[in-house]
Amino acid sequence: MTEQINLSKRLETVASFVDANQLCADIGSDHAYLPCYICQQNSGARAIAGEVNAGPFNSARHTVKRLNLEKQVDVRLGDGLDILHDREIVQVVIAGMGGSLIRSILEKGMDKMGNISRIIAQPNIDGRDVREFLINHSFKIGTETIVEENGHIYEVIVAEPITDDIIIKPSEKEMLFGPLLLKKRSEIFYQKWTAERKHYQRVIEQMSKAKVKDHVKMTQYRKELEWIEEVLSDGRTDDK
Numbered sequence: 056m057t058e059q060i061n062l063s064k065r066l067e068t069v070a071s072f073v074d075a076n077q078l079c080a081d082i083g084s085d086h087a088y089l090p091c092y093i094c095q096q097n098s099g100a101r102a103i104a105g106e107v108n109a110g111p112f113n114s115a116r117h118t119v120k121r122l123n124l125e126k127q128v129d130v131r132l133g134d135g136l137d138i139l140h141d142r143e144i145v146q147v148v149i150a151g152m153g154g155s156l157i158r159s160i161l162e163k164g165m166d167k168m169g170n171i172s173r174i175i176a177q178p179n180i181d182g183r184d185v186r187e188f189l190i191n192h193s194f195k196i197g198t199e200t201i202v203e204e205n206g207h208i209y210e211v212i213v214a215e216p217i218t219d220d221i222i223i224k225p226s227e228k229e230m231l232f233g234p235l236l237l238k239k240r241s242e243i244f245y246q247k248w249t250a251e252r253k254h255y256q257r258v259i260e261q262m263s264k265a266k267v268k269d270h271v272k273m274t275q276y277r278k279e280l281e282w283i284e285e286v287l288s289d290g291r292t293d294d295k
């Protein structure tokens with residue numbers, strides 16, 4: 056019997072936003088688990104697994120071969136979206152990296168996005184960087200979700216190109232928390248920002264002890280800490 060891929064909760068959540076009827080590229084695919092899972096679940100699905108590093112690229116090729124998915128999953132070696140042909144791709148997944156790396160991969164790959172209908176990003180940190188890319192390049196955040204797994208909390212951001220003239224730019228505060236996550240305020244959202252509050256407090260304390268103080272940065276951190284306090288003091292959750 057063929058081995059079935061079991062994804063982590065994090066990757067399963069990411070996979071749930073992929074439309075199996077449309078070609079999808081998983082950039083930074085590592086073992087190619089996500090594209091293999093999608094193709095195992097849907098025999099008609101096709102996917103591309105992109106990797107910049109030889110080690111994970113070879114792991115991806117081995118997974119695809121082991122699962123007999125060579126006809127469905129195309130593993131390519133290269134940097135970001137460079138591995139794609141013009142207008143080839145409809146959906147892009149970039150998961151398991153920092154938001155600033157995701158943002159730079161997307162920025163460098165803009166010329167390959169002529170036919171894009173969905174970006175699914177799962178930043179481990181700095182989701183704001185991803186949101187900034189999306190908003191600055193006329194994408195609309197259609198869905199945001201937040202999941203917890205083994206003590207880690209992950210945000211998943213799904214965006215589509217804006218097709219009408221209605222552009223609603225999220226506020227600075229919404230960009231930090233995620234406009235839809237802020238609206239919903241789930242239990243996990245509160246867990247994340249409770250931990251972030253501690254982190255912000257530590258950073259501000261360290262900055263205030265520094266011999267040469269970065270006042271601009273400190274002011275920004277203090278403002279964001281105030282937003283965090285505000286949100287946490289509300290304590291409302293729609294999970295119940």
Ligand SMILES: C[S@@+](CC[C@H](N)C(=O)[O-])C[C@H]1O[C@@H](n2cnc3c(N)ncnc32)[C@H](O)[C@@H]1O
Pocket residue numbers: 066082083084085086105106107108111133134135136149150151152160
């Ligand atoms: C931490 S792993 C995440 C793997 C998988 N996406 C996941 O979510 O479990 C990040 C992967 O991205 C790859 N990577 C980093 N920068 C990349 C780039 N510019 N283009 C393609 N792959 C990249 C790394 O080699 C690594 O295998």
